Amino acid sequence: MTEISDSPSLVHGHSEDQSTRPPALVFDRIEMTFPDGTRALQPTSFSVRPGEFTTVVGPSGCGKSTLLKLASGLLNATGGTVTVDRDSLGYVFQDATLLQWRTVQKNVELLAELSGVSRTERRRRATDTINLVGLQGFEGKYPKQLSGGMKMRCSLARSLVMEPEVFLFDEPFGALDEITRERLNDELLGLFQRVGFAALFITHSIYEAVFLSTRVLVMGPRPGTIIGDFAIPFPYPRSPDLRFEAEFAELSGQVSHALRGAHA
Amino acid sequence: MSIAASGLQGEAMQSAINREDQRRAEDTPPGDIGSGTDKVRTRTISDYIGPVITFGIFVGLWYFMHYWGLEHIFDKKPFLITEPHRVIRESFIDAGQRSVMLNGLWVTTKVSLIGLAIAIAIGMGLAIAMAQARWLERSLWPYLVALQAIPILALVPVIGSIFGFEVPSRVLVCVIISVFPIVANTLFGLLSVERGQHDLFTLRGANRWTRLVKLQLPAAMPTIFAGFRIAAGLSVIGAIVGEIFFKRGEKGLGILLDTFRSRLNNPEMYGALILCALLGIAVFVIFGMLSRLAVGRWYETTRKTG
Numbered sequence: 001m002t003e004i005s006d007s008p009s010l011v012h013g014h015s016e017d018q019s020t021r022p023p024a025l026v027f028d029r030i031e032m033t034f035p036d037g038t039r040a041l042q043p044t045s046f047s048v049r050p051g052e053f054t055t056v057v058g059p060s061g062c063g064k065s066t067l068l069k070l071a072s073g074l075l076n077a078t079g080g081t082v083t084v085d086r087d088s089l090g091y092v093f094q095d096a097t098l099l100q101w102r103t104v105q106k107n108v109e110l111l112a113e114l115s116g117v118s119r120t121e122r123r124r125r126a127t128d129t130i131n132l133v134g135l136q137g138f139e140g141k142y143p144k145q146l147s148g149g150m151k152m153r154c155s156l157a158r159s160l161v162m163e164p165e166v167f168l169f170d171e172p173f174g175a176l177d178e179i180t181r182e183r184l185n186d187e188l189l190g191l192f193q194r195v196g197f198a199a200l201f202i203t204h205s206i207y208e209a210v211f212l213s214t215r216v217l218v219m220g221p222r223p224g225t226i227i228g229d230f231a232i233p234f235p236y237p238r239s240p241d242l243r244f245e246a247e248f249a250e251l252s253g254q255v256s257h258a259l260r261g262a263h264a
Numbered sequence: 265m266s267i268a269a270s271g272l273q274g275e276a277m278q279s280a281i282n283r284e285d286q287r288r289a290e291d292t293p294p295g296d297i298g299s300g301t302d303k304v305r306t307r308t309i310s311d312y313i314g315p316v317i318t319f320g321i322f323v324g325l326w327y328f329m330h331y332w333g334l335e336h337i338f339d340k341k342p343f344l345i346t347e348p349h350r351v352i353r354e355s356f357i358d359a360g361q362r363s364v365m366l367n368g369l370w371v372t373t374k375v376s377l378i379g380l381a382i383a384i385a386i387g388m389g390l391a392i393a394m395a396q397a398r399w400l401e402r403s404l405w406p407y408l409v410a411l412q413a414i415p416i417l418a419l420v421p422v423i424g425s426i427f428g429f430e431v432p433s434r435v436l437v438c439v440i441i442s443v444f445p446i447v448a449n450t451l452f453g454l455l456s457v458e459r460g461q462h463d464l465f466t467l468r469g470a471n472r473w474t475r476l477v478k479l480q481l482p483a484a485m486p487t488i489f490a491g492f493r494i495a496a497g498l499s500v501i502g503a504i505v506g507e508i509f510f511k512r513g514e515k516g517l518g519i520l521l522d523t524f525r526s527r528l529n530n531p532e533m534y535g536a537l538i539l540c541a542l543l544g545i546a547v548f549v550i551f552g553m554l555s556r557l558a559v560g561r562w563y564e565t566t567r568k569t570g
Contacts, residue, residue, distance in 0.1 A: 074463055091467055097460035101482045101562045114468040114478075142562040 023047035024084065024166045024198035025071060031079030032066050039223035040066045043080060046217060046226060048198045050165065055201040055209040057259060058219030064202045066224075068168045071200065090164030090197070092172045096151035098143040098158075104130065105139040108157045115162070122161070129157040132191065149180040156188070160195065169201040173208070185211055186240050193236050206259065210252045211243060218258040228258035323348055346531045355535020364520065365532075369539045371516035375431060376503035376547075379438020380496055386439065387446025387495070388488070394447070395454040395480065396472065412444045416502075420509045430513040434506030441502045442495035449491025453484025486563045489555035496547040504540055517543070 025048040032041040040063040048054045056064050069075040070082055072091050098107045105123075108130055112122035130136055133153040143151060152172055159167065173181040185208060192199060192212075203209050209216045210232055218228030232251060234242060242248055330347045334340045356362050390408075394401040416437055427433040457480055465475050481488075507518025517536050524533035 072467055074466060089467070091463075093460045093463070095458070095460050097458060097464055099461065099479070099482070101485070101559070110464075111468055114465065114470055114474065144562060 021050050023049050025200060026083040027067070027071070027080070028083070029080035030067075030070060030077050030082060032063065032070060032075065033078045041070075042223045042225045044225045045080075046229075048166070048200050050198045051196050052215065053192055053199040053201065053213045054215045054217060055203060055213040056217045056219055057203060057206060057209050057255065058224055059221050059259070060204075062219045062222050062224035064219060064224070065170050068170050068200065068202060071166075071168055084166055088163070088165040090159035090162060090167040092152075092155055092159055092167070092169045094171050094174060096143070096148075096155040098151055098154055100143050103140050103142055104135055104146070104154050107143070107154055108161055111158055112161050125161045126157070129160040132160060132194075133157045134187070147180075148176050149184060152176065152184060153187075156191070160191070163195075164197055167197045167199045169199065169203075171202050171204065174204060181205075181208070182240065182243075188212065189236065189238055206252050206255050207243065210248060210255060211238065216255055218255060227261070228255070230255055230258075343530060346534050351531050351534040351538065354531040355538075361532065361535075364515075365535060365539060368515055368517045368520045368536065369543060371514045372500070372503045372507065372518065372540075373543060375434050375506070375516060376438055376496075376499040376543075379435045379502055380442055380492075380499040382435065383439045383443040383446055383495055383499065384492065387443045387491075388450050390443075391447045391450035391454060392476065394451050395476075401451070408444055408447055411440060416440065416505060417509075424510060428512070429510045431510075433510040434503055434516075437506035437509075438499040438502035441505075442499040445491045445494040445498065446488075449487045449494075450484060453487035454480045456487075457483045485559045486555070489551065489558060493548060493551040493555065496551050497544055500540070500544050500547055 027045055027047065029043040029045050030041060031043050033039045044067070046054070056067065058064050066075065068091070070077050071084055072089055073086055099110065102110065105126055108126040109122045112125060117125070127139075130139060133156050135150065135153050135157060138146065138150065143154070146154065155172070173184050176184065189212060199212075201209070201212060210230075213232050216228075216230040216232060217226050218230075219225065220227040230251065234248070326345065326348050329345045330342050334342050334344055354361060355365055390404065394404055419440075423433050423436055427436060454476075461479060461483070462475075465479055470478070503516065504518035504521070507516045508522050511519055511522075517540050521533060521536045521540070524530070524536060
């Protein structure tokens, strides 16, 4: 049996009342126009509190991923402000972006290594998070020896090592098959509950959005902004069977309608 | 969530992964996972049949040209192509000639390896510098391409007058002709790192040095080694060609080749040619092995064996 009690630092827990805590990530009338003149975002404001799982869905090219790049500082906004602690930010990319020449263990240690965490400390943290994502036994494998799902787990573990308070996900499961994707969704929710980060998740899949989130935001076509805001009331832990319930279908339908309105 | 429940979930994840791995193992043929260290592919007889047959055909053609082809197809004298057993006898079985030949092989090997080492140092240095600044890349490329295109023959008097007609000039020829593939391959490797991996380093505020050492250089290793392999072959050619022009000092294969040619010593000339060929093959094989040692564990080649 896997014990997680040896990694208390990873567990922020859900005991506190989320609504009383200040937002971990705030977009305040954020705007983005690229140097070539492309307007990606019109003024957009929303925030994500600790323990909140916010997902953004929208048509291709509406500026969803731009939101994450602005939050992380990979891009600088041309208007408005982003408030977030960039030192406790996790970012999971569309591709696993593992370094092919490093083993799973060394890949998971990477960010800690770049941040100057001592060798023994980062080894301990990597071991903890490898167990947390269920990759134990694969520490010595190279990325080319892993399946797509395992690569994504490794990528998650790499960010978890830094104990992020805000987690950005840029369509992380988009390239996976349906079965693997659903399983990783279940596991991600397990991590979300245990670790208690604030999540901002980008996806094309309405079902993925509704299943994971406390809140789903719908963006309109470029230049994008929020045109729909849905609270998802299902309590955690969520059973995989939630996907087949009438209320789930009902909410997915509403999000889908809003999205279709965006396309029109 | 209680710890016990978390533990259960961890275990469920683990078993899910085992399933995933099993599925993967079923999809791929045995021995396909983790080529490199944990793959031991035993060679079968069929792996040797092809090379043995081509070698047989090659030697057969050689004899055929000597005994029949030259006279009946080209109307030329048979001595132009010495029969293989005579080449072997006069070049390598004769003890005096053998030591001359092997000494020549050693001299040429030494010069080409020194040249290659210098070319690697200069080539990688240039590529790393060019990868740092676009203007440097744009400014240096034309000269590197020009270096490729200029016939060494034209530079012989200049090089000879400045550096002398001895070993240093030969080394310089090696450097000139083998530096280009090193620069080109290293630069290509350094610049073809995935965008996402760069972002990862940017997010952690990595400086140029960290990015170079922990990201770009390791990622470029497969292409860098491919460049070494090409450059090593070119450096051998450079050493031999260099000896033909810069004859003072130790006698390498190029000098022997030229001497035997001018004296119409065909058996020995073919003997020296065989050594040149073997040196080229050896260098190619050795750099292939080095490359596999360095990146074989993680680098996925499209060809599974070899």
